[in-house]
Amino acid sequence: MTDCINSYLPLSSRPHSMLNTQFTIRLADVNIEIDTVTPRTCIFCRDYLVDDKPDISISITDEDVKKELLIGDPKSFGNKTVFLETTAAYRKIAEELVHYNVILMHGAVVVADGVGYLFSAPSGAGKSTHVKQWTEHINGAYILNGDKPLIKIENESVVAYGTPWCGNERWGTNSKAALGAIVLMQRADKNYMRRMSFGEAYPRLLAQTHIPHEMRNARQALSLLASLEDKIPIYQFHFNNYLADCLPVARSTLMKV
Numbered sequence: 001m002t003d004c005i006n007s008y009l010p011l012s013s014r015p016h017s018m019l020n021t022q023f024t025i026r027l028a029d030v031n032i033e034i035d036t037v038t039p040r041t042c043i044f045c046r047d048y049l050v051d052d053k054p055d056i057s058i059s060i061t062d063e064d065v066k067k068e069l070l071i072g073d074p075k076s077f078g079n080k081t082v083f084l085e086t087t088a089a090y091r092k093i094a095e096e097l098v099h100y101n102v103i104l105m106h107g108a109v110v111v112a113d114g115v116g117y118l119f120s121a122p123s124g125a126g127k128s129t130h131v132k133q134w135t136e137h138i139n140g141a142y143i144l145n146g147d148k149p150l151i152k153i154e155n156e157s158v159v160a161y162g163t164p165w166c167g168n169e170r171w172g173t174n175s176k177a178a179l180g181a182i183v184l185m186q187r188a189d190k191n192y193m194r195r196m197s198f199g200e201a202y203p204r205l206l207a208q209t210h211i212p213h214e215m216r217n218a219r220q221a222l223s224l225l226a227s228l229e230d231k232i233p234i235y236q237f238h239f240n241n242y243l244a245d246c247l248p249v250a251r252s253t254l255m256k257v
Contacts, residue, residue: 021036021038021039022034022035023049024049024050024051026050026052027093027150027161028100028150028159030056030100031050031053031054032056032057032058032096033054033057033058034057034060035058035059036085037060040086041086041089045086047174048164055100058089058092058093058096060085060088064088065084068084068088086164087165090163094210095212095214095217096217097150098217098220098221098224101152101154102150102151102152102153103150103224104151105118105151105208106147106148107120107121107127107182107208108131108143108147108171109143109144109149109160109179110134110141110142110143111142111143111144112138112255113140113255114177114178115177115178115179115180116144116178116179117179117182118179118182119131119183119185119237120182120208121185121186125186126239127185128146128167129241130185130239130247130250133241133246133247138247138251143173144161144172144177145165145166145171145172145173146169147166148167149161149162149163150163151179153224153231156231158178158228158231159176159177159178160177160179162175162176180233180254181232182201182205182232182233182234182235183234183237184196184205184235184236185239186236186237189240190240191238191245192238193235193237193238193249193250193253195233195234195235196234198234202225202226205225235253235254237249
């Protein structure tokens with residue numbers, strides 16, 4: 001699992017080759033050229049850098065960075081020097097990736113036996129605590145992305161991808177996994193999980209999905225989200241991390257073990 005906290009170290013501690021304001025990264029099998037204000041986004045994305053020809057290009061200006069102060073959640077900024085610029089970059093990337101059948105969702109993806117499971121819940125609900133239990137008690141399980149994974153939807157396949165934007169815990173890997181289920185979490189007194197209809201799940205899925213501002217891109221994102229109905233099961237997980245059966249309930253339902 002990548003420890004992205006090193007992204008916050010002073011620029012002077014970085015190799016000169018990483019101090020770039022124009023560079024290319026690969027996310028969800030798409031090469032993205034980024035032109036930024038400072039080298040910090042390059043450092044932040046260091047595990048995703050490639051030398052390949054870009055498929056799309058985005059540019060981040062001082063105005064884009066300032067705009068994040070108005071539209072972003074100040075509690076999520078952490079080190080503002082890093083996060084304002086990188087958040088602006090990810091917002092623009094998500095706007096463009098919908099044309100490659102990719103949407104950005106808020107959730108944590110844990111991979112077990114080669115299959116990914118996306119756990120989504122409002123910030124602070126306890127999803128990070130839960131997915132960490134998978135890595136501690138299931139042999140070989142790991143967290144693909146702890147906060148903002150990319151989801152590619154094509155034909156019958158749904159694939160989750162790691163990204164540098166992996167949450168406050170900085171849990172993530174530069175890899176991908178077939179997505180086996182989406183789990184919408186809510187706290188409860190006891191642990192149980194049930195299959196949801198897509199119509200029931202849709203409002204909560206919509207709330208956890210980045211919908212682009214530009215109308216054409218927004219339509220594409222909504223179309224991709226709707227296409228999940230026939231491709232992947234969605235569960236509601238009433239959970240209590242303090243009870244011993246929390247992980248067994250999730251594991252037995254999702255992995256059938």
